[in-house]
Amino acid sequence: MQKKLLIVVVEPDPERAKSIVDGLHQAGEHEIRVIAEQTGLGRQVTALRPDVVLIDIANPSRDVLEELALASGSAERPVAMFVDRSDEQLTRSAIEAGVSAYVVDGLRPERIKPILDAATVRFHMLQRIRAELEATRAALEERKIIDRAKAVLMKARGIDEEAAYGLLRKTAMDQGKRVADIAQQLVMAAGLLNR
Amino acid sequence: MTGLRLGYVPLIDAAPLIIAQELGFAAEEGLQLDLRRLGAWAQSRDMLGAGLIDAAHMLVPMPIGQALGLGPRLPAADLVMFLSHGGQAIAVSREIEARLRGVGHGFDFADARAAGRALRRVIGGGLRVGVPFAFSTQLELTSHWLAVSGFAADEVALITVPPPQMADALAAGEVDMFCVGEPWASFAVERGIAALLLPGTAIWTAPPEKGLVLRRDFTEERPDETGALMRAVWRAGRWLDEPEHRGLAAEIISRAEYLDLPPELAERGLNGRLMVCPDGELRDSPGFVAFNAGAASFPWRSIAALIAQRIAIRHRLDPVPAMARAMAHFRTDLYRQHLRPAGAALPGASSRLEGTLTEDRMVAAEKGQMILRADGFFDGFTFEPPAAASSPN
Numbered sequence: 296m297q298k299k300l301l302i303v304v305v306e307p308d309p310e311r312a313k314s315i316v317d318g319l320h321q322a323g324e325h326e327i328r329v330i331a332e333q334t335g336l337g338r339q340v341t342a343l344r345p346d347v348v349l350i351d352i353a354n355p356s357r358d359v360l361e362e363l364a365l366a367s368g369s370a371e372r373p374v375a376m377f378v379d380r381s382d383e384q385l386t387r388s389a390i391e392a393g394v395s396a397y398v399v400d401g402l403r404p405e406r407i408k409p410i411l412d413a414a415t416v417r418f419h420m421l422q423r424i425r426a427e428l429e430a431t432r433a434a435l436e437e438r439k440i441i442d443r444a445k446a447v448l449m450k451a452r453g454i455d456e457e458a459a460y461g462l463l464r465k466t467a468m469d470q471g472k473r474v475a476d477i478a479q480q481l482v483m484a485a486g487l488l489n490r
Numbered sequence: 491m492t493g494l495r496l497g498y499v500p501l502i503d504a505a506p507l508i509i510a511q512e513l514g515f516a517a518e519e520g521l522q523l524d525l526r527r528l529g530a531w532a533q534s535r536d537m538l539g540a541g542l543i544d545a546a547h548m549l550v551p552m553p554i555g556q557a558l559g560l561g562p563r564l565p566a567a568d569l570v571m572f573l574s575h576g577g578q579a580i581a582v583s584r585e586i587e588a589r590l591r592g593v594g595h596g597f598d599f600a601d602a603r604a605a606g607r608a609l610r611r612v613i614g615g616g617l618r619v620g621v622p623f624a625f626s627t628q629l630e631l632t633s634h635w636l637a638v639s640g641f642a643a644d645e646v647a648l649i650t651v652p653p654p655q656m657a658d659a660l661a662a663g664e665v666d667m668f669c670v671g672e673p674w675a676s677f678a679v680e681r682g683i684a685a686l687l688l689p690g691t692a693i694w695t696a697p698p699e700k701g702l703v704l705r706r707d708f709t710e711e712r713p714d715e716t717g718a719l720m721r722a723v724w725r726a727g728r729w730l731d732e733p734e735h736r737g738l739a740a741e742i743i744s745r746a747e748y749l750d751l752p753p754e755l756a757e758r759g760l761n762g763r764l765m766v767c768p769d770g771e772l773r774d775s776p777g778f779v780a781f782n783a784g785a786a787s788f789p790w791r792s793i794a795a796l797i798a799q800r801i802a803i804r805h806r807l808d809p810v811p812a813m814a815r816a817m818a819h820f821r822t823d824l825y826r827q828h829l830r831p832a833g834a835a836l837p838g839a840s841s842r843l844e845g846t847l848t849e850d851r852m853v854a855a856e857k858g859q860m861i862l863r864a865d866g867f868f869d870g871f872t873f874e875p876p877a878a879a880s881s882p883n
Contacts, residue, residue, distance in 0.1 A: 333655060334662050352536060353529035355652030361532050362624045362650040365560060365805070386562075390540040395532070 300325045300402075302410065303345040305356060307331050311421055315349065318417035322409045337363055347407070348397040349414050352390060360397055385411055394418040437475040444478035447485045491522045492715055497534045498547040500527055500749045501653065501671045502759045503574035503700045506781055507547055508743050510726035518725075519718035527748065530652065531623045538705060539564030545719060547573060548703045551797045554816045555625035558798065560805055568709060568821045569701040569794075571720055571787045571829070573727070575863070577699050577759060577779035578628050578690030579675035580635075582667040583660050586612065587685035587767065597685060597766050599773035602692040602868035606639025609687075613666075617641060620651035620659050620668030627690065627699050628669040630800055635693045638869045657683050671699065672759030672779070673751060680755065685767040689775045694845075696786065696865040698793055699779075709824060717828035724829055727782035736760040784850055784863025785835055787825075792841040792875035794820040799873075813876050817841070826856075835860035845872040 302325050306312040312329045319327055330339050336359050340348060350357055385408060389396060392415045398407055441463065448459035463481075467474045498504040510516045511523040526543060528534050534546045535556065553569045555561055582590070586609075590597070595608035609617075617636070621629040629648055636646050651659045656668045657678035668675075669690070678684035690697045702723060709716045730739055740760050744753040758764045762778035765771065780786045798816030802809040822840035830836060836856040848866045852859050 334658065334664060337649070352533050355529045355654060357530040357532045358623050358652055359650045361561075365624050387540045390536050390542065395536060 297406070300346040300406065300410070301343065302327045302347045302349065303330060303340060303343055304328070305330045305336065305340075305348065305350040305354065305360075307333065314421060315414065315417045318413045319349075319410065322413035325410070336360070346399045346402055347410055349410075350395055350397075351418070352393045352395045357395060364397055389415050389418075392416075392418040393422050437478075440475060440482060441478045444481045447481055451485075491517070491520055492718075493522045493524055494545065494715060494719060495524045495526060495543045496545050496547070497526045497528045497537055497543040499529075499531065499534065499653075501577070501700075502673055502740075502743065502749075502756050503577045503671060503779060503781075504547050504748070505730055505739050505743050505760070506573050506723045506726045508748055509730060509739060510722040512742050513726065513729065515725045515729070516719075516722040519722045521715070521718050521722055523722075525748075531626075535561065535564070535567075538567055538703065541565075541705070544708060544715075545702060545704045547700055549623055549626045550698045550701045550793070551625040551627060551630065551801065552623070553701070553703050553819050554794060554798050554801060557815045557819045558801060558805070558807060558812050560625070560801070566706040566819070567703050568706050568819050568824070569703050569789050570709065570716070570821045570824045571702050571724065572698045572789055573700040573702055573723065573781065573787070575696045575698055575780045575786050576689065576691045576777065577671050578631060578669055578697065579672060579686050579759075579764070580632065580667060580669045580688045580690070581656075581660070581675045581678055581684035581686050582609075584683065584685065584768075586666060590687075597687065597771065597773075599686055599688060599764065599766050599775055600692055602635055602688055603639075605687050605692075606635055610640045613641075616645045616647065617667065618647045618649055618665045620656050620665040620670070621648050622650070622653050622670055624650060625801065627697050628671070630797060631690050631693045631697055632669045633800075634871070635688075635868070638871075657681050660684055673749070673755040676755050676758045676764060677751075679765055679768055682768040686764055686773075687766075689764075689778050691775070691777060692868060694865070694867050695777075695847075696780070696784075696863050698789075701789065709821070713828075716824065717831075720825070720828045721832040724782065724787055724832055724834060727787055730781045731783045731786075733761075780863065784861050785837060786863055787829075787834070788837060789820040789822055789825060790840065790842060790844070791817040791820045791822055792844050792873070795841070795875040796844050796873045810876065817875070830856075837862070841875045843872055843874055845870075 302319060304312055304315050316327050333356050336356050340363060389411055394414050396411055444463060445456055445459040448462055463474050463477055467477045496507055498507050511525060516523045534548055537543045538546045553567050589612040590608050593608055593611050619632055649665055653670050653674040656670050656674050659665050661683045675686055729735055740753045740757040743749050744751050744756045759779055762775045764773055764775060766773050794816040795813040798812045799809045802812035826836055838854050845865055845867045847864045849864045850861050853862050
């Protein structure tokens with residue numbers, strides 16, 4: 296019977312943390328702890344002595360973990376090690392998914408792999424969700440701007456909504472630009488003129 | 491147009507990359523730069539290593555740490571040019587500020603010896619100092635200055651704190667002071683949390699801060715793009731070193747897609763006019779950050795050796811092979827090859843005695859003469875690189 300591993304997930308967003316933890320539970324019987332608070336991260340990790348630490352590759356607090364990994368030579372600290380020394384492809388796909396892992400020295404690659412695979416899958420999913428949210432938000436924003444541009448044209452030219460949109464579209468086509476960009480310029484110009 | 495993916499961390503010294511794209515220096519070289527804002531230095535290193543970016547804005551000591559095996563095993567990466575000198579500031583908590591004022595320190599933001607002496611007087615025990623990364627110019631500057639000022643190595647704890655969190659760490663009492671690149675020191679002053687004690691340039695007149703780092707296989711397989719990128723960034727640096735351009739540069743780099751901060755904050759460092767305490771005291775700090783003038787971008791191999799020696803000692807490695815390994819990662823050969831056509835002045839040697847120029851000096855160049863920027867240390871420290879590595883490159 297293998298000893299349970301202690302995995303620490305550093306993630307300030309509770310929703311994301313929950314999703315990652317759920318994914319890890321499917322990768323085997325492990326003890327999982329989440330650290331959400333960024334201040335004193337080094338102290339918290341040192342106190343927990345985890346076998347694996349998982350963190351978003353873009354989280355600024357990663358640089359704090361780098362310091363712990365470097366200090367791992369001394370006996371009183373948890374020995375952290377970069378996962379890449381076990382499997383290059385595994386590391387690359389993890390980096391692509393946006394996850395970075397710090398693994399205790401001496402942990403066998405076959406124990407690391409399922410954990411990192413599970414984390415990679417979750418981070419990929421979270422990355423997709425984040426991109427979709429971003430796209431939806433941008434689309435909403437653009438629709439609002441186009442509506443405002445239409446209103447400007449309807450008022451200034453005394454035309455109806457359909458004609459206003461047609462005019463925006465034609466201008467965009469003529470100039471090789473997007474309707475939203477033309478709308479943005481028009482709204483900005485109208486704002487300046489009405490001041 | 492060839493697209494290149496560039497990683498940068500949002501700081502004022504990312505300006506050469508941003509300006510290269512925004513003002514068309516990249517386009518002139520047939521490049522379209524896809525600039526990726528990154529959250530951590532380790533992210534920059536890992537993404538470059540995995541080939542997810544083609545080039546990175548990095549702390550000068552980072553590729554040295556990698557060369558010495560003090561990081562993950564990743565493909566070899568080389569520093570092909572410096573992007574900036576200076577740009578760092580040392581800040582102390584308001585409480586230490588009060589104590590320093592109590593012993594008559596005037597916060598001139600210039601005299602490293604006086605500041606160090608005053609600090610030693612008011613700090614009885616240990617000192618916790620925030621730095622952005624384990625391999626950073628900030629760490630080297632601070633440890634050198636504190637050691638000379640009479641702080642024993644075991645009295646100083648250098649603690650990694652991500653730059654955007656420096657102000658919070660100081661406010662929470664996690665650190666007593668910090669050394670960070672702008673605009674994060676000014677950000678802490680603006681929030682009423684810190685006072686600025688010194689610019690990095692008060693400790694070392696020309697502290698190399700950021701470099702352009704590429705994977706070695708990229709520079710070998712795509713020499714044309716490597717050269718094009720170096721020339722675009724070098725011309726952006728030259729544009730940036732015109733004082734009248736700094737205000738516009740602050741506007742551009744502060745946009746939402748880049749630093750996403752008020753331009754007034756970036757302007758302080760770029761103009762070398764900093765507010766040193768929340769009461770509004772201003773100090774002029776000429777040459778606070780430099781990008782190009784005086785051959786600032788030339789990646790002296792002797793600087794690789796200087797930093798490698800310090801890192802090796804700190805991490806209990808043999809400094810002699812460490813210096814040789816690090817020097818091979820500072821590519822003065824590529825600098826000469828790719829920037830000669832752009833008209834960059836090229837020094838006759840690639841390695842030199844560091845710290846000897848107390849002021850800018852005219853020296854012999856590959857062709858004619860050139861001005862080298864002053865590079866003295868506040869305490870007169872000099873560094874002689876190993877002779878073996880002073881190759882003609």
